[in-house]
Amino acid sequence: MDRVVPAVLAGGVAGSVGRWAISEAGWSGATTMLVVNTLGSFVLGIVIAAVPDRDNPVRLALGIGVCGGLTTFSGLAVDLATRLDAGQIGEAAGMTFASLALGLVAFLGGRTVAP
Amino acid sequence: MIAVLFVATAAAGTLLRWQAALTVPVRAIGTFAVNVGGAFALGLLSTASADSQLVGGVAGLGALTTFSTFVAELVELHEIDRGWAWRYGVATFVFGVAAAWLGLRLA
Numbered sequence: 001m002d003r004v005v006p007a008v009l010a011g012g013v014a015g016s017v018g019r020w021a022i023s024e025a026g027w028s029g030a031t032t033m034l035v036v037n038t039l040g041s042f043v044l045g046i047v048i049a050a051v052p053d054r055d056n057p058v059r060l061a062l063g064i065g066v067c068g069g070l071t072t073f074s075g076l077a078v079d080l081a082t083r084l085d086a087g088q089i090g091e092a093a094g095m096t097f098a099s100l101a102l103g104l105v106a107f108l109g110g111r112t113v114a115p
Numbered sequence: 116m117i118a119v120l121f122v123a124t125a126a127a128g129t130l131l132r133w134q135a136a137l138t139v140p141v142r143a144i145g146t147f148a149v150n151v152g153g154a155f156a157l158g159l160l161s162t163a164s165a166d167s168q169l170v171g172g173v174a175g176l177g178a179l180t181t182f183s184t185f186v187a188e189l190v191e192l193h194e195i196d197r198g199w200a201w202r203y204g205v206a207t208f209v210f211g212v213a214a215a216w217l218g219l220r221l222a
Contacts, residue, residue, distance in 0.1 A: 005130075008129060008130075008133060009126040009129055009130060010126075011129070012125055012126060012128065012129025012130075012132075012178050013122050013125045013126050013129070013178075015178070016121070016125035016128075016129075016173070016174050016177055016178045017121075017125070019173070019177055020121075020169075020173055020174070020177075023173070037182040037183070040181075040182065040183040041182065041183045041186045041187075043183070044183040044184070044186070044187055045187070048187060060133075063183075063184075064129070064132070064133050064136075064184070065129060067181075067183040067184070068129060068132055068133075068178070068181040068183060068184055069125060069128075069129055069177070069178045070183070071181050071182035071183040071184075072176075072177045072180050072181070072182060073150040073153065073154065073180035073181060073182050073185060073207070073211060074150070074153035074154045074156070074157040074172070074176045074177065074179070074180040074215070075157065075172075075177060075180075076182065076211075077150075077153075077154035077157070077158075077208075077211040077212050077214065077215035078154065078157045078158055078161070078215045078218075078219065080208075080212045080215070081154075081158065081212050081213075081215035081216035081219055082219065084212065084216065085216065085219070096208060099182070100186075100204070103182060103183075103185075103186040104186055104189070104190065106186075107183070107186045107187060107190055108190065
């Protein structure tokens with residue numbers, strides 16, 4: 001336990017720094033969000049399938065830590081709320097669909113390719 | 116200094132999300148709570164300084180909220196009970212966007 005907590009927190013920090021670094025790549029906010037959320041969902045699919053034990057320290061550090069830190073929901077929700085407020089209903093619906101479709105396909109794909 | 120604060124709030128967000136999922140009877144309820152709460156708080160932060168948005172928003176609330184765990188829970192719920200998977204997915208988006216909208220309004 002004493003080693004698990006720092007490992008999960010370090011993973012969360014690493015994922016968050018990774019998300020920030022990707023946000024500096026020059027893409028739009030929406031593209032950045034799709035990239036980090038899809039990538040994180042893919043990796044989480046691999047982690048969950050490769051390590052079935054929920055309490056395994058490696059699974060916690062990579063799943064709760066890295067993937068949880070890399071992906072975000074708050075940014076997506078604010079993006080959608082801003083679009084809806086601006087009357088961009090179609091764009092908001094498209095962003096919702098793209099996030100879910102890419103996230104689900106990535107997660108299921110990660111589970112399939114896991115060792 | 117900003118880097119230190121970034122690391123500290125990202126770690127705090129991760130810890131809070133992890134513990135939230137463990138303290139409720141169903142993990143998805145904890146994920147739902149941090150995602151909706153984080154969406155509201157990020158809306159509130161929209162008028163804050165760039166440094167506050169980086170430390171509080173990108174690091175803290177970005178780490179507090181998650182999309183990967185949400186997707187994993189959707190898939191796992193769907194394998195047990197399709198109805199609850201749909202309810203969970205729709206509720207997360209409806210309440211999350213409404214919370215973000217409210218936060219933006221109050222900011």
